[in-house]
Amino acid sequence: MNRLNSKVLEEIVHKNADNTSRIVEQTHGYVVSENNGALVATSFDNTTAQAIVKHVHDNFLKMAQSAIRDLDPTDKLCFMRVATRKFEFLVAPDDPFTITVLL
Amino acid sequence: MSAEIEDIIKRFQNYPNVVGIIIVDLFAIPIKTTMDYNLTVHYATLVSNLLSKASKMVHSLDMTNELTSLRLRTSKHEVVIVPEENFFIIVVQNPSE
Numbered sequence: 581m582n583r584l585n586s587k588v589l590e591e592i593v594h595k596n597a598d599n600t601s602r603i604v605e606q607t608h609g610y611v612v613s614e615n616n617g618a619l620v621a622t623s624f625d626n627t628t629a630q631a632i633v634k635h636v637h638d639n640f641l642k643m644a645q646s647a648i649r650d651l652d653p654t655d656k657l658c659f660m661r662v663a664t665r666k667f668e669f670l671v672a673p674d675d676p677f678t679i680t681v682l683l
Numbered sequence: 684m685s686a687e688i689e690d691i692i693k694r695f696q697n698y699p700n701v702v703g704i705i706i707v708d709l710f711a712i713p714i715k716t717t718m719d720y721n722l723t724v725h726y727a728t729l730v731s732n733l734l735s736k737a738s739k740m741v742h743s744l745d746m747t748n749e750l751t752s753l754r755l756r757t758s759k760h761e762v763v764i765v766p767e768e769n770f771f772i773i774v775v776q777n778p779s780e
Contacts, residue, residue, distance in 0.1 A: 635740045643736055647729040648757050659756035664741050664748045 586620065589677060593621045608667055608682040613637055620677060636662075636680055641673060684769060688715055695774055702760060705773040707731060714770060730764055730773050738766070 593600065593612060600621075603610050609623040613633045622629035645657045662669040668683040688706050692715060695704050703718035711731035716723040738750040753764040756778065765772045 631744060635744055640733075640736055640740045644733060644755055647733050648755060650729060651725060652757075652759065655757045655759050657755060657757055659754075661752075661754040661756075662737060662741070662750065663752040663754070664745075664750055666745070666748050 586614075586618070589614065589620045603681060610679060610681045612677055612679050614677050615673075615675075632680060632682075636669060636671060637678055641671060641678065645673065688770070691772060692717070698776070700777045702775040702777060704775075707771045707773060709769065709771075718775070726762075726773055726775075730762075730771065734764060734766055734771060 589612075600610065600623075604623050610621075611619065611624065611629045611632050612621040613619050617633060617638055619626075619629055619633055624632070640662075641657075641660065644660055648655055648657045657673060660669075660671040660673070662671070670681045670683055672679045692704050692706070695701055696717065703716070703722075705713055705718065705723050705726055706715040707713050707727045707730065711727050713723045713727045718726075734750070734753065737753055741748050741750045750766060752766075755762045755764075761776050761778045763772075763774045763776065765774075
């Protein structure tokens with residue numbers, strides 16, 4: 581089941597190759613991960629990508645989602661932008677996977 | 684400091700899409716707000732937790748980097764959070780589309 585899922589995701593990533601090349605040109609890079617923390621695709625090296633997934637997704641994104649639902653149970657987080665001095669994280673959580681782009 | 688805060692609130696209140704503005708001090712106590720009290724306190728506690736987590740996360744990824752702002756876009760509105768030196772600004776607005 582997990583292998584099937586990751587194959588499906590890889591297909592989706594391939595289909596959107598135009599989009600991803602456009603993203604890579606204009607930004608520092610992207611990371612696509614499954615909601616259990618597994619990496620699907622990235623334009624960074626593996627260690628950086630894993631670090632981003634671990635810190636942004638696993639710790640922070642879940643906390644942000646639960647905070648939003650705490651404020652209003654019918655609401656849900658669609659998009660998150662974390663701006664820092666050097667760059668900006670654009671995080672789009674979705675059902676099968678989450679995309680993080682470093683602007 | 685309160686003049687600065689008044690300035691900020693005036694500046695943001697003029698935008699048509701803004702639902703509410705909350706200024707929270709570093710201990711998560713709301714200093715100024717344009718929304719009702721219970722909601723304000725709720726936002727203040729949640730956002731301070733989130734902000735401290737966010738700045739820790741940014742530091743852990745890169746020691747020299749620092750959080751400048753946080754935007755949470757939900758299906759109903761958008762919450763923009765800006766940490767300043769002595770306080771946090773939280774603005775809740777309707778997304779412009």
